[in-house]
Amino acid sequence: MxxxxxxxxxxxxxxxxxxxxxxxxxxxxxxxxxxxxxxxxxxxxxxxxxxxxxxxxxxxxxxxxxxxxxxxxxxxxxxxxxxxxxxxxxxxxxxxxxxxxxxxxxxxxxxxxxDGITLVVNPENQFVKSLTVAQLKAIWEPGSKITTWKDVDPSWPARKIVFYSPDNDSGTFEYFTEAIVGKKKQQRDDVQPSSDDNTLVNGVAGDVDGLGYFGHAYFEANSNKLRAIPIQNGADDAPVLPSEATILDQSYKPLSRPxxxxxxxxxxxxxxxxxxxxxxxxxxxxxxxxxxxxxxxxxxxxxxxxxxxxxxxxxxxxxxxxx
Missing domain, CATH: 3.40.190.10 (Periplasmic binding protein-like II)
Structure with a gap:
């Protein structure tokens, strides 16, 4: 480098x-x-x-x-x-x-x-309608036992999830782990990391069981080959998709960031x-x-x-x- x-x-x-x-x-x-x-x-x-x-x-x-x-x-x-x-x-x-x-x-x-850090899946994945912050923590935290979609929700298929993440030097990685896991730079090890957001985009776009996250602009530029997942912040909150409006008014929580x-x-x-x-x-x-x-x-x-x-x-x- x-x-x-x-x-x-x-x-x-x-x-x-x-x-x-x-x-x-x-x-x-x-x-x-x-x-x-x-x-x-x-x-x-x-x-x-x-x-x-x-x-x-x-x-x-x-x-x-x-x-x-x-x-x-x-x-x-x-x-x-x-x-x-x-x-x-x-x-x-x-x-x-x-x-x-x-x-x-x-x-x-x-x-x-x-920006609003955006969780994405492959468009062929139509069963994940939304994810709660608690589910995201369980998925991404260090030592997570979740390996298949069925581990997240019993009604989802028992197919192995393939994880895509920014690398350790990334501010997106640091912000996401603090907001979701509760500890900076701490997440599960079995991920496909990259410093290049386009590599992450292509990874999820090419993998029917891919799950990844990156800045909202990279989703918007590739929305024809990715699907964004609404995030439910609290038990009584409705799931919210990242958009200009929800990022600006901070209703897209907890992943809106300056x-x-x-x-x-x-x-x-x-x-x-x-x-x-x-x-x-x-x-x-x-x-x-x-x-x-x-x-x-x-x-x-x-x-x-x-x-x-x-x-x-x-x-x-x-x-x-x-x-």
Whole structure:
């Protein structure tokens, strides 16, 4: 993974050198760099990639590199001084915050949308009408004894379930396990893990007994070959399907979640990064929608605007620097 990232950064640096007369490697500045490096969540990747495409069309002299090695991988690259922006499908954890503070590399957090982690099965599976949170916990918890559909509900067939899950670096994995299992990064071992959501999509789509989860946009983009499962949060609640409306009003519980980018404060002093960030936030409604997610609310967009430095002066920390 590190070799792949180094190759991409080298390619981006060569391009930036040709079109802008300057470049950077591994996140370090070399004059007025024309490269912006982003890594992290495969969920937020769709929004940042839309931003990259749009900004490249109006400012081709700035090379924006967007990778998707998972939220945890993004924070790791940031703490190694390799990137400017983290795509995050969960908030930074206390350890990540402490390391950033200790290393003197504070960030500012911006909300870029809301997602609903979506449980999916193969369309040929018509017997699973909904799942309760209690059933999901029993299915996904470590040491689960559930191996067939019949183990979940006696009226369902005694066929073996094939499990598909984001890998351990994924913010989706971390959020899902905390919300459903009750413990971060703890779930059954007999899963087909992948850092690539499209691999998970294809896995469930190609397996009549597949069961998996990932960001809602990946379901929407593949709804012709997947079926989303309504989730029943409480005993007295009706099952709820994820949709723009249910994600926005938080009735899709407990799997609605905010999406973020974390931007290195020192990087915002560079015109290339600040210009890209301003474009990103000014167009976030369109970008989040294009990515397949619910855009930030008016209140969230106003909070983003207040946190964004007008001229790149980030010497005075904002309220969101260590959020």
């Amino acid at each position: 590190r070799h792949e990232r180094s190759a991409r950064l080298l390619a981006a640096t060569l391009i930036a050198t040709i079109v802008g007369g300057c470049g950077r490697v591994g996140g370090s500045s070399s004059g007025a760099s024309a490269t912006v490096d982003i890594d992290g969540s495969s969920t937020v990747f769709r929004i940042s990639e839309a931003a990259r495409e749009g900004y490249s069309a109006i400012n081709p002299k700035v090379t924006v590199v967007v990778d998707n090695h998972g939220t945890g991988g993004g924070f790791g690259h940031y703490l190694n001084g390799e990137i400017d922006i983290i795509d995050a499908s969960r908030p930074a954890n206390p350890d990540e915050e402490a390391k950033a503070k200790a290393q003197g590399i504070p960030w500012t957090r911006f909300n870029v949308g809301t 999406l973020f980018i974390y931007v290195k404060n020192s990087s915002m002093r560079r015109p290339a990064v600040l210009g890209f960030l301003k474009y990103y936030l000014e167009n976030i409604v369109e970008l989040a929608t294009k990515g397949g997610y619910v855009p930030p609310t008016a209140e969230e967009r106003e909070a983003n605007r207040k946190a964004l430095p007008a001229d790149g002066d980030v010497s005075t920390p904002t309220a969101k620097d260590a959020a």
